[in-house]
Amino acid sequence: MAVEQPVKHKGDSKILKSLQRNWQLYIFLLPAVVYFFIFHYIPMYGIQIAFKDYFANLGMFGSPWVGFEHFERFFESYYFWRLLKNTIILNAYNLLLFPLPIIFALSLNELRNGAFKKWSQTLTYAPHFISVVVVVGMLVAFLDPNTGLVNHVVRLFGMEPIPFLTSPEWFRHIFVWSGQWQSLGWGTIIYLAALAGVNPELHEAAKVDGATRFQRIIHINIPTILPTIIILFILNIGNFMQIGFEKVLLMQNNLNSETSDIIQTFVYETGLLEGQYSFAAAIGLFESLINIVLLITVNQIARKVSNNSLW
Amino acid sequence: MSRFSLSDRAFDRLNLLFVLSITLIIIYPLIFVISASISDPHAVNSGEMWLWPVDITLDGFNRVFQNDAIWIGYRNTIVYTTVGVLIHLFILLPAAYALSRKELMAKKVFLWFILFTMLFNGGLIPTYLVVKYLGMVNTMWAIVIPGVIGAWSVLVARTFFQQTIPDQLVEASKIDGASDFYLFMRVVLPLSMPIIAVMALFHAVALWNQYFNALIYLSDEKLFPLQLILRQILILNEVSADSAATAAGAAQSFSDQIKTASLVKYAVIIVSALPLLIVYPFLQRFFVKGVLIGSVKE
Known part of the structure; x- marks a missing residue:
């Protein structure tokens, strides 16, 4: 063999030599590989229960196959359209506010007073570090119909107090805007870094040509950070359908479920509370697939239109 | 002008x-x-x-300090955060370092193996079942192990190593006969304090603030982290009765209870966020740095 295929043999020994010299690097990598294998790849393989009837005693891999039964049941159920609609509206609403941190970053970038800029950044980053439980707890306290600050103001204007957290028509606004409160400042970091890379010569030249501050922002600053904006937009789309599920779960109650029921909370309820593992896994898989399709589509469009893409 | x-x-x-x-x-x-x-x-x-x-x-704070559930939750959270961060660094740093070295064969394969988990995952139910099979339900490990590292942190730490550890340094040490293990412990880690701080901070904040894993994996109240206790107090409006009783005697009127509840609410928010509030102004630049290293596109 060695005589017949000397080239391959030579390659083998090279690999062996490299392994011999660098084996410790593979040991370094081992715990991470084991972790990702057990907690990411086995669950991926376990998605097969979406096409099975899961029995605890038979396990994920031994339960009998049932094909697309769970998917059909989900698509035909009366709540399917409601869940899909709620999930899409909530996420689209959130995506609509995508420009806000960009505007705030552009604004911070124009401040001439460095100390004020720093002060504003430190304060507006702070809510990012508050847990969802505390944020929802604050909402409960502020929006309480009897004792909440917001309803004191509402009464001041001579109106009836509004039961914000138990009204379906208020759920989306409260969810999305409290999210903005938490993430607006933090969301500016990457844009501010990109803005630091704007070529000052462009501004000098534009000044000579008589461009106003506002014009210079529109024609110099925004085009400079456009690649960053596009990448972050694609990443946001990649998380479409998935944002804030843990917060929705905390804000949800029987009275606002008409708008707060989203696919992920439904997976949690049917799967972990009711024990319908296979059915819930099928719904979860449906959602993941939508996500991947969205991500790939947006990435392709971005690559065609702007030459900026994740891959 | x-x-x-x-x-x-x-x-x-x-x-x-x-x-x-x-x-x-x-x-x-x-x-x-x-x-x-x-x-x-x-x-x-x-x-x-x-x-x-x-x-x-300061009545609110007094009530908080007298509440056993809050103290147990606080202690649990400190334990979970400390243990979680240590395991996080123990798995993350060597792996990211290995991936930053050009001698590593099949690096692309390993990278894709890790990156793919960003694109697709098994989802809530299969992950839950795996954790259950492993017997981690109702133990600290269910909080600490799932999610101990993510593809994002591996990428960030790897980028840092690539940028800060010069190849010549590695080669010179190797010629001097240093093993990879020695090199990593004695040369690489001391040069990498900023990334260690950043990664530890991000993971600590995430662990301190998370409630969902505890919600689905823990049923024993003795194991509840602070966030689950906060959820009971702030959102479900369950101020545990025993602490209220010890505080004000058995003959407590209903309005007194409401008063206690609203006092405890705001005080407990402050107490839970205190560690972060204290360190945040000093560490802000580390957090910002973490976001920026993470945003470097390859």
Whole structure:
């Protein structure tokens, strides 16, 4: 063999030599590989229960196959359209506010007073570090119909107090805007870094040509950070359908479920509370697939239109 | 001055006003919570207290300190966060370092193996079943192990190593006969304190603030982390009765209970966020740095 295929043999020994010299690097990598294998790849393989009837005693891999039964049941159920609609509206609403941190970053970038800029950044980053439980707890306290600050103001204007957290028509606004409160400042970091890379010569030249501050922002600053904006937009789309599920779960109650029921909370309820593992896994898989399709589509469009893409 | 200065000055003023109002809107709820935590609950609930504390009292904090559930939760959270961060660094740093070295064969394969988990995952139910099979339910490990590292942190740490550890340094040490293990411990880690701080901080904040894993994996109240206790107090409105009883005796009227509940609410928010509030101003630049290293595109 060695005589017949000397080239391959030579390659083998090279690999062996490299392994011999660098084996410790593979040991370094081992715990991470084991972790990702057990907690990411086995669950991926376990998605097969979406096409099975899961029995605890038979396990994920031994339960009998049932094909697309769970998917059909989900698509035909009366709540399917409601869940899909709620999930899409909530996420689209959130995506609509995508420009806000960009505007705030552009604004911070124009401040001439460095100390004020720093002060504003430190304060507006702070809510990012508050847990969802505390944020929802604050909402409960502020929006309480009897004792909440917001309803004191509402009464001041001579109106009836509004039961914000138990009204379906208020759920989306409260969810999305409290999210903005938490993430607006933090969301500016990457844009501010990109803005630091704007070529000052462009501004000098534009000044000579008589461009106003506002014009210079529109024609110099925004085009400079456009690649960053596009990448972050694609990443946001990649998380479409998935944002804030843990917060929705905390804000949800029987009275606002008409708008707060989203696919992920439904997976949690049917799967972990009711024990319908296979059915819930099928719904979860449906959602993941939508996500991947969205991500790939947006990435392709971005690559065609702007030459900026994740891959 | 130049002929644009007038419109420039108007722009500056408007811009300043804009940033100032956004900043004030964002910090107002935080100031309110701080003030409410040391104000008389009647003043808070009636709307009399809206900015600065009214009838200052530390009663809320007293009740919080007398509440056993909060203390147990606090202790659990500290344990989970400490253990979680240590395991996080133990798995993350060597792996990211190995992936930053060009001698590593099949590096692309390993990278894709890790990156793919960003794109697709098994989802809630299969992950839950795996954790259950492993017998981790109702133990600390269910909180600490799932999610101990993510593809994002591996990428960030790897980028840092690539940028800061020069190849020549590695090669020189190897020629001197140093093993990879020795090199990593004695040369690489001491040079990598910034990334270690960043990764530890991010993971610590995530662990400190998470409630969902605890919600689905823990049923034993003795194991509950602080966030689950907070959820009971703030959202489900369950202030544990025993602590209220010890505080004010058995003959407690209903309105007293409501008073206690609202006192405890704001105080417990402050107590839970205290460690972060204290370290945040000093560590802000580390957090920012973490976001920026993470945003470097390859």
